[in-house]
Amino acid sequence: MSDSSNIDEYYDVIIVGAGPAGIGVSILLQKLEINHIILEKASIGDSFRKWPKETRFISPSFTGNFFKMPDLNAITPGTSPAFTLLTEHPTGEDYVEYLENLAKYYDLPIKTEVCVDAVRKKGDSFVLTTTHGVYKSTYAIWAAGEYQYPNKQAFEGAHLCTHYSEIDSFSDLDGDEHIVIGAYESGFDAMVNLIRARKIVTLLDDSDYLNLVKSDSSYSLAPFTRDRVEYVTDLFDYYTETKVTRVEFVNATYIVKTANGHTFTSPQKPINCTGFASSLTLVQESFGFKNNYPLLNEFDESTKTKNLFLVGPQVKHGNALFCFIYKYRQRFAIVAEKIAKRMKVPPKTIEKALQEYKNNNFYLDNLSCCDDECVC
Incomplete structure (x- = not known):
């Protein structure tokens, strides 16, 4: 070499x-x-x-x-x-x-x-x-x-978020409350590790991956992920069928808007886990x-x-x-x-x-x- x-x-x-x-x-x-x-x-x-x-x-x-x-x-x-x-x-x-x-x-x-x-x-x-x-x-x-090659085009205002690939350690993230956008493997991994770092987490899932079970792990959460989620089930807010369409930053607050009309706010940058x-x-x-x-x-x-x-x-x-x-x-x-x-x-x-x-x-x-x- x-x-x-x-x-x-x-x-x-x-x-x-x-x-x-x-x-x-x-x-x-x-x-x-x-x-x-x-x-x-x-x-x-x-x-x-x-x-x-x-x-x-x-x-x-x-x-x-x-x-x-x-x-x-x-x-x-x-x-x-x-x-x-x-x-x-x-x-x-x-x-x-x-x-x-x-x-x-x-x-x-x-x-x-x-x-x-x-x-x-x-x-x-x-x-x-x-x-x-x-x-x-x-x-x-x-x-x-x-x-x-992180996906930073999944929704409008994605550049205002911290992509999963930009995180060195979840314990190093500022603030106590975090919004995680995207709930496939990286989204659930982010959620679990944030909770272990004693953070409060809101997880926005554009589908319903916890209840989607297939034998091909390419299309369904891995057992390792499900095992870890089981231990923190009551420690995070989980919203299914909640597709994020836009993120804004107004008056030192991040505003996350979804296709079904929900709005979520946080003083911390949302974490983008929509993949690559x-x-x-x-x-x-x-x-x-x-x-x-x-x-x-x-x-x-x-x-x-x-x-x-x-x-x-x-x-x-x-x-x-x-x-x-x-x-x-x-x-x-x-x-x-x-x-x-x-x-x-x-x-x-x-x-x-x-x-x-x-x-x-x-x-x-x-x-x-x-x-x-x-x-x-």
Whole structure:
């Protein structure tokens, strides 16, 4: 791992982003002996470094690798954050340690502090203009995370709020009373941690997530979240079907207005927990979109731009949303295999690199299994 120089460089594959998606697919490319580079605008796992101090993974880590049930937060079949970090629900800083260990162990080719300014297709090559020169490749994998792109357009006056991603620690927030806008995972996490910091909380939910239960955790609150909410049920004001339309700041008071006519006020900035926008802004013209999700073929390749692949939480096929690590890690091998075959890597080399992934549920090539609800 090293900083880049101001020179033009060519690689077979360029990966943008050194989070779990970028590092996960890089490990496979390394096993396939494919010449590649990861470009990271900050440092390894930078999004996780920016999590609030109190925030933890909602997906549990547990070492079940010996029984072919890998840790849900692992990005390779043979590793386990639970074993490495000795905790079930890692913090952001914990997970950075895990990612750094993997990058070091596999000696991944990562260049940090390289900000990608533009990506364009020129003939059969991708040309990436960065703060440290121009990089070129035949294949590009977009692996940038969403956390660095907070949604600040969800309602009028959102700029007057403190976005969840801007909080270092909930205990450091001024004032005793707080309004939390948005009640999915980050909203409930903010509420729980504010109460633990002895704050009074009003939670505004544009739906009714506490009573929405589905077997797919992409669309329903995680059990870890529900367990924590249960202990504070009587300690916060909860308004369902309350969509915020506008926030104003008048006479040193924040005024929150909703679509159903409610008005809430607070001397403290409301906390915006309406989520995150897409990380695909820089390459938006290279993808087609449907319902705000990029259109991909069966190999997670852009249907609009050949040899441009997507890995990470924005991958979606039909109703199957791969927004958790244990989901999108199952697509690393699909992408790596397709690139390897196009590069005419020997079949035996491909099979050897992928066998462990296939044996440990890290290779999901049949998406029909993702539409079933649990029986009970």
